[in-house]
Amino acid sequence: xxxxxxxxxxxxxxxxxxxxxxxxxxxxxxxxxxxxxxxxxxxxxxxxxxxxxxxxxxxxxxxxxxxxxxxxxxxxxxxxxxxxxxxxxxxxxxxxxxxxxxxxxxxxxxxxxxxxxxxxxxxxxxxxxxxxxxxxxxxxxxxxxxxxxxxxxxxxxxxxxxxxxxxxxxxxxxxxxxxxxxxxxxxxxxxxxxxxxxxxxxxxxxxxxxxxxxxxxxxxxxxxxxxxxxxxxxxxxxxxxxxxxxxxxxxxxxxxxxxxxxxxxxxxxxxxxxxxxxxxxxxxxxxxxxxxxxxxxxxxxxxxxxxxxxx
Amino acid sequence: xxxxxxxxxxxxxxxxxxxxxxxxxxxxxxxxxxxxxxxxxxxxxxxxxxxxxxxxxxxxxxxxxxxxxxxxxxxxxxxxxxxxxxxxxxxxxxxxxxxxxxxxxxxxxxxxxxxxxxxxxxxxxxxxxxxxxxxxxxxxxxxxxxxxxxxxxxxxxxxxxxxxxxxxxxxxxxxxxxxxxxxxxxxxxxxxxxxxxxxxxxxxxxxxxxxxxxxxxxxxxxxxxxxxxxxxxxxxxxxxxxxxxxxxxxxxxxxxxxxxxxxxxxxxxxxxxxxxxxxxxxxxxxxxxxxxxxxxxxxxx
Numbered sequence: 001x002x003x004x005x006x007x008x009x010x011x012x013x014x015x016x017x018x019x020x021x022x023x024x025x026x027x028x029x030x031x032x033x034x035x036x037x038x039x040x041x042x043x044x045x046x047x048x049x050x051x052x053x054x055x056x057x058x059x060x061x062x063x064x065x066x067x068x069x070x071x072x073x074x075x076x077x078x079x080x081x082x083x084x085x086x087x088x089x090x091x092x093x094x095x096x097x098x099x100x101x102x103x104x105x106x107x108x109x110x111x112x113x114x115x116x117x118x119x120x121x122x123x124x125x126x127x128x129x130x131x132x133x134x135x136x137x138x139x140x141x142x143x144x145x146x147x148x149x150x151x152x153x154x155x156x157x158x159x160x161x162x163x164x165x166x167x168x169x170x171x172x173x174x175x176x177x178x179x180x181x182x183x184x185x186x187x188x189x190x191x192x193x194x195x196x197x198x199x200x201x202x203x204x205x206x207x208x209x210x211x212x213x214x215x216x217x218x219x220x221x222x223x224x225x226x227x228x229x230x231x232x233x234x235x236x237x238x239x240x241x242x243x244x245x246x247x248x249x250x251x252x253x254x255x256x257x258x259x260x261x262x263x264x265x266x267x268x269x270x271x272x273x274x275x276x277x278x279x280x281x282x283x284x285x286x287x288x289x290x291x292x293x294x295x296x297x298x299x300x301x302x303x304x305x306x307x308x309x310x311x
Numbered sequence: 312x313x314x315x316x317x318x319x320x321x322x323x324x325x326x327x328x329x330x331x332x333x334x335x336x337x338x339x340x341x342x343x344x345x346x347x348x349x350x351x352x353x354x355x356x357x358x359x360x361x362x363x364x365x366x367x368x369x370x371x372x373x374x375x376x377x378x379x380x381x382x383x384x385x386x387x388x389x390x391x392x393x394x395x396x397x398x399x400x401x402x403x404x405x406x407x408x409x410x411x412x413x414x415x416x417x418x419x420x421x422x423x424x425x426x427x428x429x430x431x432x433x434x435x436x437x438x439x440x441x442x443x444x445x446x447x448x449x450x451x452x453x454x455x456x457x458x459x460x461x462x463x464x465x466x467x468x469x470x471x472x473x474x475x476x477x478x479x480x481x482x483x484x485x486x487x488x489x490x491x492x493x494x495x496x497x498x499x500x501x502x503x504x505x506x507x508x509x510x511x512x513x514x515x516x517x518x519x520x521x522x523x524x525x526x527x528x529x530x531x532x533x534x535x536x537x538x539x540x541x542x543x544x545x546x547x548x549x550x551x552x553x554x555x556x557x558x559x560x561x562x563x564x565x566x567x568x569x570x571x572x573x574x575x576x577x578x579x580x581x582x583x584x585x586x587x588x589x590x591x592x593x594x595x596x597x598x599x600x601x602x603x604x605x606x607x608x609x610x611x612x
Contacts, residue, residue: 124601135569136377267551286453
């Protein structure tokens with residue numbers, strides 16, 4: 001979304017000192033950003049064309065072989081599928097839940113500020129701490145299973161981190177625990193930007209609550225929902241800290257994510273060229289998604305005047 | 312929403328499903344009408360609070376009393392798990408490292424980003440929007456993408472095992488978000504103020520330093536708070552840069568402690584709790600800045 005300049009400063013004459021000011025003011029931020037954020041991505045593209053351990057000179061040029069190897073590796077496709085699974089579950093469960101809670105908090109009742117503060121709290125707790133905490137609580141003899149035993153729900157107990165078929169579900173639960181409050185806060189801000197008159201008019205016209213939600217709230221919330229979805233995709237693709245703090249990709253690579261897989265190969269196994277190829281693929285996935293998002297979603301949003309977030 | 316507006320107006324709400332106070336309604340009736348809302352709120356809150364409570368109370372349990380136990384409260388209160396950590400110089404060095412790295416990151420990102428956002432907001436020049444778009448591109452991909460070559464680069468520059476090796480990349484990665492939050496704020500300051508300052512003999516930098524920055528304190532607070540929370544919780548970059556245990560920040564310290572003392576759950580959870588406390592306290596103080604920064608930044612991104 002573009003931001004309307006509230007007050008555009010008047011154009012001014014360009015003197016040499018004016019140009020020097022512009023350069024001088026921009027230089028530190030631009031330099032840091034170009035050298036430490038954009039340059040590494042370009043380097044990743046270059047490194048990905050070599051068989052390289054990260055230490056010796058770059059001599060063993062192998063073209064696109066690293067990419068071919070990646071797609072032929074079931075570990076890579078496995079990691080990718082775990083990332084996509086988190087994305088899918090986020091869209092199907094986490095964001096609807098965040099929306100529900102945002103609707104809940106947009107009502108007027110005593111105590112809702114307290115609830116909002118509590119719901120958002122996990123966002124400020126680091127992924128590492130969150131991971132370690134839940135890794136212990138969800139051990140086979142950890143608190144969760146013991147609670148289930150003590151209330152007679154023995155059938156629900158699991159080896160949450162060790163069972164191949166549930167480990168990614170457990171991971172998703174921990175991720176949602178930490179991040180649902182973030183999406184909820186975004187959507188709550190979006191809800192409060194919906195003009196109240198629209199809703200009042202609809203209710204006067206005899207619109208039911210569900211109809212109002214379906215035909216007014218959701219469409220007007222569209223831009224915020226899509227930002228939330230976009231951030232959730234980016235976040236899911238770079239999952240690392242939580243994986244490191246819990247399973248380290250195990251058992252038998254059943255909870256590898258792309259970022260963890262890249263770290264594992266690039267640094268621990270010193271296959272820097274292959275790791276860089278994974279990084280480039282991650283970049284392409286994000287960038288591709290961003291382009292599709294820009295092309296199909298953003299242009300629509302700009303058209304809807306009531307849905308823009310200006311000022 | 313700008314970064315200054317109150318993030319959530321607690322006095323207003325959507326009209327739907329608001330229990331209306333009628334004069335006839337008794338106090339008990341009002342209470343009853345709120346009851347379902349409170350029940351939902353308490354149910355969701357308990358999902359968040361109960362795991363945290365286990366971390367806090369498990370830290371007071373005896374070794375071996377944490378596993379195989381559903382009880383939240385310890386049978387016998389042990390203070391040595393927390394005590395040993397609080398009296399350990401290693402723990403405090405990690406706290407200090409986290410604080411120093413956090414402050415350096417915030418200082419660097421706020422200075423650089425506000426200078427850049429000022430130019431991008433208030434000076435007209437060819438290529439301005441290109442530079443701005445270049446910065447916004449940083450939000451389109453995760454930092455993990457750049458991390459391997461970044462590690463090589465830092466190693467070449469001799470910045471591994473150096474606090475700057477963490478501070479510089481962290482500042483660089485938070486540059487896009489910070490500039491995106493600051494620019495509209497700087498744009499909203501009326502041009503009349505600038506004209507008046509110029510007439511009174513203020514230079515461009517003088518206007519930036521003496522007028523714009525003081526007026527932008529709320530936005531600067533927002534971006535500082537976001538940067539410090541990010542730095543406090545950061546793990547991936549410190550993990551690559553700090554091989555030397557003396558330089559570890561808290562997340563690295565907790566992580567390493569938990570892999571070294573695998574069976575000692577009570578101590579791990581005591582450490583986890585202690586490293587959580589600063590972030591939670593900070594959140595209590597700066598909730599408004601965190602929330603308004605995230606919503607402004609993301610909604611506008």
